[in-house]
Structures are given as C-alpha cells and as structure tokens.
Amino acid sequence: MAGNSQRRNRRTSNKKGMQVGSGGHRRKALEGKGPTPPAAARKGHQKNRVAAAKARHEAKRPAPRRGGPKGTNELVVGRNPVAEALREGVPANTLYVQQYIDSDERVRAAIQLATERGMNLMEAPRPELDRMTGGLNHQGVVLQVPPYDYAHPDDLTAAAFDAGEDPLIVVLDGITDPRNLGAIVRSVSAFGGHGVVVPERRAAGMTAGAWKTSAGTAARTPVARAANMTRVLEAYQKAGLTVVGLAGEGETELGDVQAFDGPVAIVIGSEGKGLSRLVGETCDLRARIPMPGGAESLNAGVAAGVVLYEAARQRA
Template identity: 75%
Template sequence: MAGNSQRRNRRTSNKKGATVGSGGQRRKGLEGRGPTPPAEMRKGHKKSRVAAAQARRSASRPRPGGRGGKSASEMVVGRNPVVEALRADIPATAVYVQQFIDNDDRVREALRLATDRGVALMEAPRAELDRITAGLNHQGLVLQIPPYEYAHPDDLLAEADDEGADPLIVALDGVTDPRNLGAVVRSVAAFGGHGVVVPERRAAHMTAGAWKTSAGTAARVPVARATNLTRALEAYKKAGLTVVGLAADGDVELYDLEVLDGPVVIVAGSEGKGLSRLVGETCDLLVRIPMPGGAAESLNAGVAAGVVLYEAARRRA
C-alpha cells in the first residue's frame, strides 16, 4: 500500500549507510594540483584551440634555409634541455607542449618561464611533435629557436667606427663546435672586441649550444658570416687591418706582438688541424702562445682567442 512505512525493506531515508573504504584512492583528490595552467593549455578553452591551430600552421610552414643573412630555425627537444634553454634566456618563438602531457616540475617551470617571457605556448598532439622533431625523444616539450640574424663582415668595421676605436675582430677557421663559438663571443664581449666572423660552410653556427655558452653576450656581440673566409680576410687587409693567425709553430710570440693595439683580426683555427692552408697564407703574421707548463700541445679556439683578446685589451688600455 502506498505510503505504508511499515512495509519490509522499504527505504525511508536518502542517506547512505557505511561503505567499504576507498583504499586511499580518493586521497589524490585532496592533493593540490599546482597553479592553474595558462588558457592555452586548458582543454576546450578558446585560446587552446587557437594555439593548436597555430601550432599546426607553424609546424607545417617551411623553415628558412641557411643562405643569406639567416640561419635555419632550430628545435630544442626534451624537458631538461628546454628548461635549461629558457633559464639561459636563449631567444625562442614558441614552446610546443604535447596534449594531455604528464605534468611534472620541469613542465611547470617551462610553462612559467615561457609565460614570463611572453613566448607563445602551442599545444599539439604527440604525432605532430614526433613529425616536427623527426622522431626525437621530445618528452612532450619542444622549444623553437628563431633563425639567427647574421651580420655582414663589413658591419663589424662599422661597429668599431661607431665607437671611435680600432677594430678588434676574431675570425674562426674550421671551428665546428658551437660551444667554442659561444666561448669566443663571450671573450669578445669581455675584452672589448667588435664581433666574430665565421665561414658559411663547415663551421659552427649560432645554435642553442652557442647561445648558452655565450652566457647572454650573443645578444650584443654581432656574429658575421662570410661566404669565403679568405676573401673576407683580404677585404679586411685592404681596409687597413692586420690579420694575425694563431699557430703552434708561429714565428712571433704573443709577448712580442706589437700590432694588437691597432686595427687587427685574430684568426683561430680548429684544435686538431689548426689554420687551413689558404687562410694561413693570407695572414700577415703567425703568432704562437707560449705555454711554459708544457702539459698541453695546443689550446682550443675558445681559450686561445680569449688569451689573445686579453693581451689586446691590456695593450689598448
């Protein structure tokens, strides 16, 4: 009979009785999930859909080649490398983040650093990240570095002229390690040089590794790219600069080098092969750095250039 509360097993309350324990599974719901992610990272948000569309367009857009005054854009892949690049203030145009990525401290820091710097956040499916990184282990995080804007070798002369100083330039011959290039850029900044010249081919270029080693100085020291290094050095000679090559068997010791207080180009070769034949023949002087310790036969380009730049700065002071 309706309304008969005496009927057996009839429920008279909406309250549930005791239930079996959850075994701690609900504890996760009480834990903090960190700061609210940016709108671009929230599934379903309008900005997230726009960012995903931009990521697809950007990834499908052909990258600029290495000709002319620009290098190709570069991708830094993996959680640790991306975080380290953002910490080092390496220029970046976008951070690609995999959809439904497993958040950890590195991902959160990368998002925070990118947001603080105004770097675009692009959400993309894993298949898209696999494609743009050519299958590298990106761990759901990719940083895009814009093409580096190289100067012309003549621009370094204009840089010195603007300062009213004699040009002090470093040229690298056959140096292929970007960290050596970054170290030279840092030394040029430290000792008042006016820039670095690298060949267009078979040479280190301004990659993420070079930017990081330069410790931020690459933002203010111009790096010029020469189609032919020998011709660039000959042009400098015609402009009145002395071309000084560094060689272990050089005829002049660094202590006796009198030309460092004037307009000069310091040319450093690779640690293994040294200066190429044509570049060596183009140099006005071949200089050796005395090494009383005798434990090393040669110095790498970054260290050798730093030593000579210090001596030039000392003489000019």
C-alpha cells in the same frame, strides 16, 4: 517485516567489519593541483583550440634541422634542454607542449618562463611533435628558435670606427663546435672586442647551444658570416687592420706581437687542423702561445681567451 524496510539508510545487519568507502578519492579530490595553467594550455579553451590548430599547421611544414642552412628554425627538444635554454635567455619564439602531458617541475618552469617572456605557447598532440622533431625524444616539450640574424663582416669594422675605436675582431677558421663559438663570443665581449666572423659552410653557427655558452653576451656582440674567408681578411687589410693568425708553429710569440694595440683581426683555426692553407698565407703574421708545460695545443675557446687577454692588456 524485518529486513524488508523501505526506509533509506536503514541498517539491516548487525555484522561488524570493513565498510565500503571512497578509497581515499575524496581526500585526494581536496588536494590542490597547483596554479591554473595559461589559457592556451587548458583543454577546451578557445585559445587552446587556436594553439592546437596553429601547431597542426606548423607540423605540416618540413621539419627544421639543427645547424641547417640560413633561414631555418632550430628546435631544442627535451625537458632539461628546453628549461635551460629559456633560463639562459635563448631568443626563442614558440614553446610547444604535448597534450595531456604528465608535467613535472621542468615543464612547469618552461611554461612559466615562456609566459613571462610573452612567447607563443602551443599545445600539440604527440604525433605532431614526433613529426616536427624527426622522431627525437622530445619528452613532450619542444622549443622553436628563429634563425640568427648575422651581421656583415664590414659592419663590425664600421661600428668600431664610428665609435672612434680601433677594431678588434676575431675570425674563426673551421670551428665546428657551437660551444667553442659561444665561449669565444663571451671572451670577445669580456675583452672589448667588436665581433666575430664565421664561415657560412662547414663551421659552427649561432645555435641555441652557442647562445647558452655565450651566457647572454651574444645579444650584444655581433656575429658575422662570410662566404669567402680569404676575401674578408683581404678587405680587412685594405681597411687598415693587421691580420694575426694563431698557430702552434707561428714565427712570433704572442707577447712579442706589437699589432694588438691598433686595428687588428685575430684568426683562430680549429684545434685539430689549425689554420687552413689559404687563410694562413693571407695573414700578415702568425703568432704562437708559449706553453712551457708541454701541451701540444689548447682548446679553441681557451686559446681565444688567452690571445684576447693579451690584446686587451696592450690596448689598455
């Protein structure tokens, strides 16, 4: 009987109109999904399970704090900061990527850079990343940076003397912006300096931000930490260095300082407070940068560049 045929795909109606289709799903299924992610980022893979277990173990530890005490890891969070840190060569050791993340160019670039550098690549659930970062907006990407390996202040002078050179060292008194520290490290490297000394407390350290601003020069310019800046300066004086403090009220103009052509330690204070009292009293002399334009002061990073250029000019 018409309409009751049991044959498959038999047309039982002559009506014309919309037909049921795939809705474009078949076409989309044929589209490429990009390169295959690393094994540690593929759900179900053994390396993925191992990475997830390691991430859960790491998440149970106390959350590292940015700028924390020596011996703590630093976390860089967010897709743009992580990708930029990896491009600038920040010495990270582990990249955490959120499970089931909706990846974009930044995430893919971060994974590729981390893979090329042989870093640990771990996938973790969002709650664990929230816990690791203390609730920061990590956008599903977290980069772990190990603690910086600081030198001892005496190492800087020893390395210079061993190389047959007069030490040129920059000592920072109260610089709290990591970007200023990174810029100063870059200037020290550019003008032939032998290192930078920073205080252990209440001062900027070699964070990921400082590494980025140094443009990679932190890898070859040592940074030392000191518990007592006055004692470090006194030790430098005993080693034959002239300690020159940079101050707006300095009694000598920068171009008149004759000590730059020998062993010297240049002390730079914060932009607001300048040199602390004890540090200023320990200096052999205090120099000022002449500014005929009328500006009251310069950014610490800019001031360091100016004085290092003058020192390099005299030493050439």
